[in-house]
Amino acid sequence: MSKTLEILPNLEALQQRAVEIAIEEIQAALKAKGECSIVLAGGSTPKPIYEALAQQNLPWTKIQIFWGDERYVEPNDPQSNQRMARQAWLDQVDLPASNIHPMPTQAGNPWEDAQTYEQELRRCLEVGTGKFPEFDLIFLGMGDDGHTASLFPYTAALGVKDHWVTVGEKDGQPRLTLTVPVINAARCVVFLVTGANKKDTLVEVLQKTGDGLAYPARLIQPQGRLWWLIDQAAGAKLS
Numbered sequence: 001m002s003k004t005l006e007i008l009p010n011l012e013a014l015q016q017r018a019v020e021i022a023i024e025e026i027q028a029a030l031k032a033k034g035e036c037s038i039v040l041a042g043g044s045t046p047k048p049i050y051e052a053l054a055q056q057n058l059p060w061t062k063i064q065i066f067w068g069d070e071r072y073v074e075p076n077d078p079q080s081n082q083r084m085a086r087q088a089w090l091d092q093v094d095l096p097a098s099n100i101h102p103m104p105t106q107a108g109n110p111w112e113d114a115q116t117y118e119q120e121l122r123r124c125l126e127v128g129t130g131k132f133p134e135f136d137l138i139f140l141g142m143g144d145d146g147h148t149a150s151l152f153p154y155t156a157a158l159g160v161k162d163h164w165v166t167v168g169e170k171d172g173q174p175r176l177t178l179t180v181p182v183i184n185a186a187r188c189v190v191f192l193v194t195g196a197n198k199k200d201t202l203v204e205v206l207q208k209t210g211d212g213l214a215y216p217a218r219l220i221q222p223q224g225r226l227w228w229l230i231d232q233a234a235g236a237k238l239s
């Protein structure tokens, strides 16, 4: 694993850096395999990055889009990560609908939908028996409680090792999430972290040791390249 931390002067610089890295990873995957698999984060930080990626001239038919987590709401709900990504990016480019793989949230049972998504992943990705899928690029955010994707502190989802997709929960509300081993199998993971409210959490995650139960982002140690893109406000306490 290679780990790189960059503190960017402002949101625009962070967005530009994220786009540069994404394009590098996409081009490397296309050169190596002729296709690329990208996992999207939700929340608010990624939105301008998705909008900037929509402006890129990329071979969209060769790019497969997945999600790292999803709130358990209707696809058109304002809280939906799928809705945000479609509005900011996916609906703006010539991505075939068959290349977009949102997490299902309409079975009325998050465990059933988690299983359905895992089956979708197994259908889309060639993965050896007992192995985990190796996504080319995974975007992640981090909450001020140290969660990432929908892997929240002290939840059972953190310990799931025998599934690719599981059910997380925040404040009693279910969410679908990729599991830690799936994220860690990625060729490249890019954390996008902004805001002064995260400066103490980043010290805990990046500069202290301890269990991942308290700060789940600690658990993300991918086999491939790990980027932490942090704005000055969030990185204010990092030495």
Ligand code: 6PG
Binding pocket: 041, 042, 043, 044, 045, 046, 069, 070, 071, 081, 140, 141, 142, 143, 147, 148, 149, 150
């Ligand atoms: C979600 C995200 C979540 C997010 C963090 C940071 O569904 O909310 O996947 O893990 O990345 O909560 O969110 P912000 O980028 O909005 O701070």
